[in-house]
Amino acid sequence: MSPLRRLLTGAAVIAFAAAPRVVHAQDTSKAAQPTTHAVAPAPNSTSTAHKESTTHTGKQIDINTASKDSLMTLKGIGDAYADAIIKGRPYKSKKELEEKKIIPASTYTKIKDEIVAKQPKKA
Numbered sequence: 001m002s003p004l005r006r007l008l009t010g011a012a013v014i015a016f017a018a019a020p021r022v023v024h025a026q027d028t029s030k031a032a033q034p035t036t037h038a039v040a041p042a043p044n045s046t047s048t049a050h051k052e053s054t055t056h057t058g059k060q061i062d063i064n065t066a067s068k069d070s071l072m073t074l075k076g077i078g079d080a081y082a083d084a085i086i087k088g089r090p091y092k093s094k095k096e097l098e099e100k101k102i103i104p105a106s107t108y109t110k111i112k113d114e115i116v117a118k119q120p121k122k123a
Contacts, residue, residue: 060113060114060115060116061073061074061114061115061116062115062116062117062118063085063089063091063094063097063115063116063117064089064090064091064117064118064119065118068082068083068086071085071086074110074111074114074115075107075110075111075114076103076106076107076110076111077103077107077111081102081103081107084102084103085097085102085103088100088102090117090120091117092117092119093117094112094115094116094117095108096117097115
């Protein structure tokens with residue numbers, strides 16, 4: 001084989017070997033581009049219902065006393081599930097939502113850290 005042919009063959013092998021890395025580098029640079037996210041407006045300071053129903057304040061929603069609107073602020077809880085939760089009251093524990101099949105297990109998993117089932121204080 002002539003030296004020129006060896007040189008060209010070697011160059012072609014190196015070019016093909018390097019090609020996937022160049023493509024990968026292009027994909028990575030596209031993924032690293034900054035993205036913009038929508039920012040929610042600040043809650044109205046006069047709205048106490050909104051403050052109580054969100055987890056941003058760290059306050060949990062009591063499934064035994066919460067209003068339908070408060071329950072519907074939970075992820076995965078719509079009109080029908082909120083009605084079912086209210087209809088099934090009182091609850092001894094929040095786990096009863098899943099055990100009694102009031103809501104699906106996947107929905108319970110999403111909201112379990114945001115809810116509580118407080119018991120009435122005995123006089």
